[in-house]
Every structure is written in structure tokens, then in C-alpha cells.
Amino acid sequence: xxxxxxxxxxxxxxxxxxxxxxxxxxxxxxxxxxxxxxxxxxxxxxxxxxxxxxxxxxxxxxxxxxxxxxxxxxxxxxxxxxxxxxxxxxxxxxxxxxxxxxxxxxxxxxxxxxxxxxxxxxxxxxxxxxxxxxxxxxxxxxxxxxxxxxxxxxxxxxxxxxxxxxxxxxxxxxxxxxxxxxxxxxxxxxxxxxxxxxxxxxxxxxxxxxxxxxxxxxxxxxxxxxxxxxxxxxxxxxxxxxxxxxxxxxxxxxxxxxxxxxxxxxxxxxxxxxxxxxxxxxxxxxxxxxxxxxxxxxxxxxxxxxxxxxxxxxxxxxxxxxxxxxxxxxxxxxxxxxxxxxxxxxxxxxxxxxxxxxxxxxxxxxxxxxxx
Numbered sequence: 001x002x003x004x005x006x007x008x009x010x011x012x013x014x015x016x017x018x019x020x021x022x023x024x025x026x027x028x029x030x031x032x033x034x035x036x037x038x039x040x041x042x043x044x045x046x047x048x049x050x051x052x053x054x055x056x057x058x059x060x061x062x063x064x065x066x067x068x069x070x071x072x073x074x075x076x077x078x079x080x081x082x083x084x085x086x087x088x089x090x091x092x093x094x095x096x097x098x099x100x101x102x103x104x105x106x107x108x109x110x111x112x113x114x115x116x117x118x119x120x121x122x123x124x125x126x127x128x129x130x131x132x133x134x135x136x137x138x139x140x141x142x143x144x145x146x147x148x149x150x151x152x153x154x155x156x157x158x159x160x161x162x163x164x165x166x167x168x169x170x171x172x173x174x175x176x177x178x179x180x181x182x183x184x185x186x187x188x189x190x191x192x193x194x195x196x197x198x199x200x201x202x203x204x205x206x207x208x209x210x211x212x213x214x215x216x217x218x219x220x221x222x223x224x225x226x227x228x229x230x231x232x233x234x235x236x237x238x239x240x241x242x243x244x245x246x247x248x249x250x251x252x253x254x255x256x257x258x259x260x261x262x263x264x265x266x267x268x269x270x271x272x273x274x275x276x277x278x279x280x281x282x283x284x285x286x287x288x289x290x291x292x293x294x295x296x297x298x299x300x301x302x303x304x305x306x307x308x309x310x311x312x313x314x315x316x317x318x319x320x321x322x323x324x325x326x327x328x329x330x331x332x333x334x335x336x337x338x339x340x341x342x343x344x345x346x347x348x349x350x351x352x353x354x355x356x357x358x359x360x361x362x363x364x365x366x367x368x369x370x371x372x
Contacts, residue, residue, distance in 0.1 A: 002246065002247075003247070004246075004247035004248060004249040004255055005246060005247065005248050005249065005263065005266060006249045007248060007249070007250055007251075007266055008250070008251060009250055009251055009253075009298065010270075010327060011266055012230065012248070012250045012256075012298050013298060013299065013327035013328075014268075014270060014327055015229075015230065015258070015262075015265050015266050016229060016230050016288055016298065017288075017324075017327060018265045018268065019229035019230065019258070019262050019265055020058075020228075020229055020287055020288050021035060021036075021058045022057055022058065022280065022288065022324070025057070025058050025059055025060045026058055026059055026060070027059075027060055028059060029055060029059055029062075029066060029067060029070045030070070030084065030085075030100075031059075032055060032058045032059055033085060033098065033099075033100050034100055035226065036226055036227050036287065037099075037100075037103075037222075037223040037226035037227050038090070038097035038098060038099050038100075038103070038223065038227065039051050039054060039055065039067060039097060039098045040054065040095060040096070040097050040285055041067075041087060041096045041097055041098055042096070042285070043190055044307060044319070045190075045337075046318065046319040046335075046336055046337065047319060047321070047335045047336060047337045047344065047364065047368065048064055048337070048364075048367070048368055049190075050283055050284065050285055051067045051068075051098065052064050052065065052066070052067060053281075053282075053283035053284075053286075053321070054283045054285070054286055054287070055067055056283075056367060057280055057282065057283075057286075063367075064367065064368060064369075067098060068186055068190075070084075070085065070098075071083075071085050071086065071087060071098055072183075072184065072185040072186060073185065077145060077184050077185045077193075077195075080198070080199065080200060080201055080202040080203075080205075081202055083101070083200065083201065083202070084100070084101060085098050085099060085100050085101065086098070086099055086101065086104070086182065086183070086200065086201060087099075087182075087183045088103075088104075088107055088176075088179075088182070088183075089107075089110075089122075089177065090220075091106065091107060091109070091110035091216070091220060092110055094121065094122065101201070101205050103223075104201065104205050104206070104208065105208040105209065105210055105211055106211060106215075106216045106219045106220070107179065108179065108210040109210060109211075109213065109216055111177065111178050111179035112178070112179075114174075114177045114178055115174075115177075115178040120170070121173070121174075121177075122173075122174060122177035122178075123174070124174075125171065125174055125175075128155070128167060129167065129170065129171040129174065132153065132167060132168060132171045133171055133175060133180075136151070136168065136171060136172060136175070136181075137196070139151070140181070140194065140195060140196060141196060144195065145184040145185055145193035145194060145195040145199075146193065146194060146195075147172075147187065147191050147192055147193050147194065148166060148168045148169035148172050149191070151168045153166070153167060153168045155167040155168075172194055175194070176192075176194060179197065180197070181194040181195065181196065181197070182194065182195060182196075182197050182200040182201065183195075183200070184199065184200050214240070217237075217240055218240040218241060221233070221237045221240050221241050222241055222244060225241065225244070225245065225257065225258070225259050226259070227287055227290075228287045228288075228290060228291060228294070229258055229259070229262060229287070230248065230256050230257070230258050230294065230298070231256060231257055231258075231291065231294065232254060232256055232257070232291070232293060232294060233245070233257050238257075244259060244260060245257040245258065245259060245260060246258050246259070246260045246262075246263045248266075250297070250298065253297045253298075254293075254297055256294065256297075256298075277325055277326040278324075278325075278326065279323065279324070279325050279355070279356075279357055279359065279360040280323070280324045280325075280360065281321040281322075281323060281324075281333060281357075281360050281361070281364055282321055282322045282323075282324055283321070284303075284305040284307075284319060284320065284321065284322075285305060286322070288324070289301070289303050289322055289329070292304070295329075299328075299329045300329075301322070301329040303316075303322055303329075303332075304316075306318060306320065307319060316332045316334060316348070316350070317332070317334030317347055317348050318334065318336075318347070319334060319335070319336070320332040320333065320334040320348075321333050321334070321335065323351060323355070323357055323360070325355050328352075330351060330352040330355045331349070331350045331351040331352050331355070331357075332349065332350055332351075333346060333348075333349045333351075333357055333360075333361060334346070334347040334348045334349065335347065335361065335364065337368055337370060338370075339370075342369070342370050342371060343365075343370055343371050343372075344361065344364065344365035344368060344370045344371065344372050346361060
């Protein structure tokens with residue numbers, strides 16, 4: 001690996017904005033998905049869902065709900081031949097994302113491992129779940145894509161993760177984690193509809209060989225680099241991608257790594273001083289701020305998504321959106337969409353003096369079809 005690039009803090013920030021497609025949005029979702037490797041999915045809808053907020057800043061003309069339409073079609077289910085992406089979990093995590101098709105072989109080992117270990121959420125089926133799984137497969141085979149609410153079985157799962165769960169829901173959820181059911185589509189209110197794998201993905205995709213452990217480990221690290229473009233790497237991970245990365249030394253900060261293919265972005269000139277400073281509202285899990293250590297080192301900004309933080313301990317708010325002003329993170333806005341009154345409410349805000357976010361809030365409201 002070549003010697004570390006020595007760059008200024010300003011250059012590192014400009015690099016991240018360019019490499020993460022914030023300065024020059026892509027023409028379509030497929031381009032962003034291939035560039036980033038995956039898009040994180042989250043069902044919470046306070047002011048637009050996570051995946052929509054991430055893509056809103058990266059795809060020209062992006063509309064709310066476009067990612068789910070891209071994954072599953074608009075009015076009907078996509079056929080396996082038509083499908084170009086799918087929903088599943090990052091290996092060894094519970095993080096749900098949208099993947100391009102070439103990710104599937106790298107999930108096989110993690111799916112199989114979940115089916116063998118103990119766990120109420122994603123682990124092996126209990127005896128009751130194994131018995132019920134036979135009925136679930138039979139019904140889906142005969143009736144097509146189904147959700148747990150389509151089954152009348154009211155038995156409860158013995159072990160709970162997120163409150164009380166019906167046995168059929170825990171069974172279908174585990175079968176999804178194991179790759180034995182896949183998400184074929186979603187209802188209008190975002191509930192998953194499961195189907196058999198060969199009715200979601202093509203035989204070509206499903207029939208691919210399972211890569212070896214080293215190959216998949218390399219893919220996982222490479223995908224992390226594609227997702228965030230400037231990252232810290234563990235000692236055990238660096239050898240896996242040493243031929244792909246460039247070390248970056250930011251002033252006196254930590255050594256980070258980018259993909260070699262991105263390194264030329266450091267050489268691009270800064271915008272003219274007369275160029276207006278763009279103000280963007282970032283998703284709480286936007287790739288630019290996802291890694292708290294990198295965000296602190298590069299942006300001098302300590303941000304935590306506080307959805308799961310007790311209300312009394314929240315600093316910014318339930319669904320606070322960080323504010324990116326050019327190459328500075330200058331505060332946050334905590335908005336909430338009131339769909340009944342067709343209005344975007346601002347619960348709280350904290351903005352560094354000299355920066356105005358009114359236009360950015362109005363832009364978000366218009367995108368949601370609301371008034372500010």
C-alpha cells in the first residue's frame with residue numbers, strides 16, 4: 001500500500017461530500033445503490049423514512065417511497081427476472097438494507113449460521129416454530145406472498161424480543177433471517193409480504209456458489225468502504241483490502257482509509273467563493289455521519305440517533321436531522337410530519353449563528369407534500 005495521503009480537515013470534508021454523492025446527485029437509484037453497496041432501511045416514519053431521507057439527497061428528482069417501488073414494483077410484485085435488488089440483513093447484524101443482486105451469495109453463510117444458533121429474534125426455530133413453518137410454506141406456496149396477519153393462528157412465541165409476538169410472526173421472521181423466505185413486497189402501510197425465494201430472486205442469483213469465508217470477509221469490508229467512503233479499519237480487516245485502499249492522514253488526526261478509486265477526488269479544486277453554500281438536512285443514519293468516531297474526527301460533531309434513547313436523556317430530539325452547510329455540520333432540526341393537518345412541525349432546532357435553515361425546512365415539507 002502506498003504512503004498515506006496528508007490532507008487538511010477541509011479537504012477531507014470536501015472529499016466526503018463528493019464521494020458520498022452529496023455534491024453531485026446521481027440520475028437514478030440504481031447508480032446510488034451500486035455506488036454505496038446498500039441503502040439502510042428503517043420503518044419509522046416521523047418525517048419520511050430513513051431510506052427515503054438518505055436517497056433524497058443523492059438522487060435527482062427522488063420522490064418519497066421511490067426506493068420501495070424500485071425494490072418491489074409499484075402496483076404489483078416484480079418477477080424474479082425483473083427484480084434488480086432485494087431486502088435483507090447485513091451479515092452478522094440485524095440491520096435491514098436494500099442490496100443489489102450481486103450481494104446474495106455473500107449472505108448465504110450468515111443466513112445458515114443464524115439457523116443454527118440460539119436466539120429469539122433470528123436464531124434457530126423452536127420445535128413449535130418448525131412445525132408451524134411447514135404450514136407457512138404450504139400456504140405461501142398456494143396463496144402467494146403473505147404477511148403474518150394473514151394467518152389466524154393466535155399462539156404466542158414463548159420468548160420475546162420487541163414485546164409480545166405471535167408465533168407465526170416469529171416463525172416467518174426467522175425464516176427470513178435464514179433465507180428460506182424473502183420479502184416480495186410491502187403493503188400500503190409498509191408491512192412485509194413474504195414469499196418463497198425462487199419467486200423473488202431468479203435461479204441464476206439463487207444458484208450462485210457460496211464464496212469462501214475470506215472472500216466474504218473481504219466483501220464485507222469493501223462494502224463498508226463503499227458505504228461510507230472514508231473509514232477507520234481494524235487491524236484484522238486491513239489485510240483483506242490492502243490492495244484496494246489508500247491511507248489518509250488528516251492533519252494530526254487518525255489515519256483513515258478510502259478506496260483507491262476515490263483518491264483522485266482529493267485533487268478536485270474547491271468551489272468558487274461566490275458559489276452559494278448549500279444547506280442540507282441529513283438522515284439520522286446518513287453515511288456521512290454513521291460512524292461516530294469518524295464524524296467526530298472529521299466534522300467535530302458528536303451525533304447520536306436518539307429514537308431509542310429515553311426521553312429524559314435525549315439531547316437533540318427523537319428524530320433530529322443534522323444540518324450540513326457546505327462542509328460544516330452546524331446543528332440540527334427535529335421535525336415531525338403531521339399528516340392529518342398536512343403540516344411539517346418543528347419540535348426543536350439548534351443552529352449555529354449565521355446559518356439559516358428555513359429554506360431547507362420548506363424544501364423538506366414540499367417533498368413530503370406538506371406545508372411548513
